Amino acid sequence: MLPVKSKFQGTARYVATDDLKVAVNAAITLQRPLLIKGEPGTGKTVLANEVAKALGCPLIEWHIKSTTKAQQGLYEYDAVSRLRDSQLGDARVGDIRNYIRRGKLWEAFEAPARPVLLIDEIDKADIEFPNDLLQELDRMEFFVYETGDTVTAKVRPVVLITSNNEKELPDAFLRRCFFHYIKFPDADTMRSIVEVHFPGLKGRLVKEALSVFYELREVPGLKKKPSTSELLDWIKLLLNEDISPETLRESDPRKVIPPLAGALLKNEQDVHLFERLAFLTRRKGD
Numbered sequence: 001m002l003p004v005k006s007k008f009q010g011t012a013r014y015v016a017t018d019d020l021k022v023a024v025n026a027a028i029t030l031q032r033p034l035l036i037k038g039e040p041g042t043g044k045t046v047l048a049n050e051v052a053k054a055l056g057c058p059l060i061e062w063h064i065k066s067t068t069k070a071q072q073g074l075y076e077y078d079a080v081s082r083l084r085d086s087q088l089g090d091a092r093v094g095d096i097r098n099y100i101r102r103g104k105l106w107e108a109f110e111a112p113a114r115p116v117l118l119i120d121e122i123d124k125a126d127i128e129f130p131n132d133l134l135q136e137l138d139r140m141e142f143f144v145y146e147t148g149d150t151v152t153a154k155v156r157p158v159v160l161i162t163s164n165n166e167k168e169l170p171d172a173f174l175r176r177c178f179f180h181y182i183k184f185p186d187a188d189t190m191r192s193i194v195e196v197h198f199p200g201l202k203g204r205l206v207k208e209a210l211s212v213f214y215e216l217r218e219v220p221g222l223k224k225k226p227s228t229s230e231l232l233d234w235i236k237l238l239l240n241e242d243i244s245p246e247t248l249r250e251s252d253p254r255k256v257i258p259p260l261a262g263a264l265l266k267n268e269q270d271v272h273l274f275e276r277l278a279f280l281t282r283r284k285g286d
Contacts, residue, residue, distance in 0.1 A: 006055075014043065014050035015185075015192045023180035024051060030178055033119075033137055033159035035169075038182030041227020044162040048118035057158065058115045062104035064124045070132030073103040073119075074142050074151075096146050105136060109153040117157040123166040130173035138176060185228060187214065197232050198239070208248040209235055212258050221273055226264040234263035 008024040010016035016024075024047075027034035036044045052059035062073055078099045086093045102110075108117040122130060136142045140153035161177065163169065185193060187210055194206055213234070217225045226234075237260045238248075247259060257274045258264070265271050 008051050008054050011050045011054050013196060014046065015189060015196055016047075016050075017183075017189065020047075020180060020182065023178060027160075027178040028158055031156055033161050033177045035161045035163065035174070035177035035179045036182060037163045037165055037179070039184055039225070039227055040164055041229040042182045042184060043228060044182060045118070045120050048116055048120075048160045048162075051158065051160065052116040055114075055116065055158065058111060058113065059118065060104055060108045060111070060115050060157070061118045061120065063120045064122055064129070066124050066126075068125050068129070070125075070129050071103075073105040073133065074136065075103050075106055075144060076101045077146050100144065100146060105133075105142070106151055108157040109140065109151055111157065112154065114155040115157045117159045119159065119161045121164060122161050123163040123169065127167065127170070131170050134172060134176065190228065190231070193228060194232070194235060198235060201235075201239075202245075204245040205238065205243075205248075206235075208245040209238060212248050213264070216258070216264060219273070219277075223269045223273075224266055226266075230264055230266070234260060237263055 006028070008016070008021055008028070010021060023036075024034060036047060038044055048061070049059055051057075077096075078101060082093055082096070082099045092098045104117065104119075108115050137159065140156055141150055143150050190210060190213075191206060194201065194210075198206075209231075213226065213231050216222075237243075241260065243259055257271075261271075261274070265274065
């Protein structure tokens with residue numbers, strides 16, 4: 001395990017802006033959850049992994065789905081299995097603890113060393129989900145009704161919570177968090193990100209790829225703008241297919257859609273939008 005550190009300064013694999021470093025360290029100092037918002041694909045989930053690496057802490061991940069309930073993060077009591085075992089005469093039924101399944105918060109509270117706890121995409125769950133965790137995240141303890149035990153965190157974990165802004169979060173929950181919005185990277189920051197993933201890549205290819213990428217993001221009416229992760233996938237394909245910088249700057253109006261655009265355009269509406277643009281460009285050229 002890496003030596004435990006108290007401050008996050010970024011890692012060799014993650015380009016963290018100064019304001020993001022400040023946010024992470026402020027949340028650690030205040031001992032409050034860090035709520036991270038931003039466009040999908042801007043590295044919110046990856047951040048938790050990199051914070052854990054940088055601080056030398058274990059990472060515990062709780063990925064939220066639309067069906068996830070807050071109670072599942074604490075524990076679940078498997079009454080069905082206990083009933084079945086009692087019918088079979090299993091001796092395990094004598095201890096109800098055999099049927100308590102620990103959740104991710106319990107795991108984080110029981111960790112011998114300070115962990116980083118990721119609660120990923122909290123806005124996928126129902127609106128009551130964040131409020132149902134208020135007391136547990138505030139007091140760092142919860143009560144197990146079936147056993148009468150109180151589970152208290154041995155060491156307060158570093159809590160990172162991500163949201164894609166799919167729904168508003170309750171004010172009471174927001175008050176207990178330190179908030180940071182990851183802005184979409186500008187061209188210089190994006191160039192640094194590309195360099196991390198593709199060290200030594202030809203300058204002209206990167207320049208043209210970034211130019212096309214940002215121009216595409218600015219097209220009016222685009223339903224889903226391509227993200228950082230999609231740019232990296234696209235560059236990987238460009239390299240694999242040995243696409244030249246000149247091809248990316250092709251002026252033929254029949255090629256308005258960039259090569260291998262399936263890495264960037266992810267729905268039929270946006271593909272149709274570019275096809276219409278190509279049609280209009282051809283008509284203007286006639």
